Amino acid sequence: MKLTTKIGFSLVEVILATAILAFALVGILGTYVTCLVLITTSQNVNAATNAAQGIIEEIRSTPFTQIIANYNGMVFTVNDIPFSRGVVYINNTTAPASSDLLEATVSICWRQGNKVIGEDTNLNGVLDAGEDKNGNGIIDSTVQLKTRIVRI
Amino acid sequence: MNNRGAMLVFSLLVVSVLAVLLATFYFGSINENQLATRYADSTRALWLAEAGIAKVKSNAGIASANGFIDDVRYTYNAIPAQIGATVYYNVVSTGTVTSPSGRSISRVVNATMKLVAPSSANFQYGVETTSNVLDYKTKCIENTENPANIAKTGSTQTFDNLFGISKSEMKAISQGLGTYLSGDFGNTINGSGVTWVDVAPGQTLNIQHLNGSGIVVINGNFKVNGVPTDGFDGILYIIGQLETLGNSAVNGTVFVESSAAIGADLSGSSLISYNSTNISNALLGVATKAIVSWKEG
Numbered sequence: 001m002k003l004t005t006k007i008g009f010s011l012v013e014v015i016l017a018t019a020i021l022a023f024a025l026v027g028i029l030g031t032y033v034t035c036l037v038l039i040t041t042s043q044n045v046n047a048a049t050n051a052a053q054g055i056i057e058e059i060r061s062t063p064f065t066q067i068i069a070n071y072n073g074m075v076f077t078v079n080d081i082p083f084s085r086g087v088v089y090i091n092n093t094t095a096p097a098s099s100d101l102l103e104a105t106v107s108i109c110w111r112q113g114n115k116v117i118g119e120d121t122n123l124n125g126v127l128d129a130g131e132d133k134n135g136n137g138i139i140d141s142t143v144q145l146k147t148r149i150v151r152i
Numbered sequence: 153m154n155n156r157g158a159m160l161v162f163s164l165l166v167v168s169v170l171a172v173l174l175a176t177f178y179f180g181s182i183n184e185n186q187l188a189t190r191y192a193d194s195t196r197a198l199w200l201a202e203a204g205i206a207k208v209k210s211n212a213g214i215a216s217a218n219g220f221i222d223d224v225r226y227t228y229n230a231i232p233a234q235i236g237a238t239v240y241y242n243v244v245s246t247g248t249v250t251s252p253s254g255r256s257i258s259r260v261v262n263a264t265m266k267l268v269a270p271s272s273a274n275f276q277y278g279v280e281t282t283s284n285v286l287d288y289k290t291k292c293i294e295n296t297e298n299p300a301n302i303a304k305t306g307s308t309q310t311f312d313n314l315f316g317i318s319k320s321e322m323k324a325i326s327q328g329l330g331t332y333l334s335g336d337f338g339n340t341i342n343g344s345g346v347t348w349v350d351v352a353p354g355q356t357l358n359i360q361h362l363n364g365s366g367i368v369v370i371n372g373n374f375k376v377n378g379v380p381t382d383g384f385d386g387i388l389y390i391i392g393q394l395e396t397l398g399n400s401a402v403n404g405t406v407f408v409e410s411s412a413a414i415g416a417d418l419s420g421s422s423l424i425s426y427n428s429t430n431i432s433n434a435l436l437g438v439a440t441k442a443i444v445s446w447k448e449g
Contacts, residue, residue: 009159017163024167028174038181042188049192056199100328101210143192146221147199150206
């Protein structure tokens, strides 16, 4: 039997439509991945901020004389962020120097995809050679809380 | 009916629908990311505001505190204001984080601080000594507030009772927030807040000028001269012997843990004038401060 009907799509139409869809989907997928990265970043920033705040609250509830011994240089991980590392700095040399005033800094770095958020590129909680981009002697990160604690 | 081009139109429609959905998702993600960044900056600002409160609390006396931590983009500004004529102060502290783009986020903390200074009533005399040896010319000590209380010898008051803190604590305050002097520091003591001066054992610190205000503690024997423009407002505490000469002037009180000779020279007009206001102001330097209430905003 010979097919004579012309109902349907021509080959050119199908190829053209497929090409348009494929081209669009590449762009759409790229943007979709970007969105997923943004969402993961947001989740991690929130989790890191909460964790840093928790650490500062802990420090403030510690007897003043034990703060440096217990917390200076403390390294920790954030449960909600895989491959994360936080570090605490307690400094009592802030000008004007005071034995009654400490400066606390909590920085949290984490790996996201193939890059690390923050200066601690190997996530070991230690400032290694080449990591201190701004030369301030501590690990800095997007999520970094600083405060001062006074002797009660 | 001619259906040519329908596939093309359909594919464009599908792409359009997907693009709209994706745009919604994209802007939602961007918005969420901005909220997360804002939350991080806002939390940072809150702790900067807390740093301002801590700074006011650690300062000698009661005074505003402002500055930044590490970077000028992270600032705090704490301003205390007395509540009526009470010992309570309302401290409003603002922490501000400014992003590299210039957008800033502030958080404000309001704390009520109770300021408790040692009582100025602990100091009743122009000059008070633990020794029974006090030589002075009548014109060299005055107490216009209570003329009967010009001088007292054989005092049983102790440093801890007078100031509410120990000598080592007072020295630590001077080293942290006030002025600590020792060795050869020149001919002048300019008091501010709490000043502690260590004198080498067995020696006498001999200076020409005593100025400024607050609490000055001399840990050793002390001899002071002075010119008519000199004047110290507050509490001069000597852990040793005292000798005043020339035109040295103290407006407040002097406490000596040994003997004292006021106006020891014949020609000078050294003067110690009791002043309870200056004593009260000086004692603010060792006041304890407690946060009794806290709120945000």
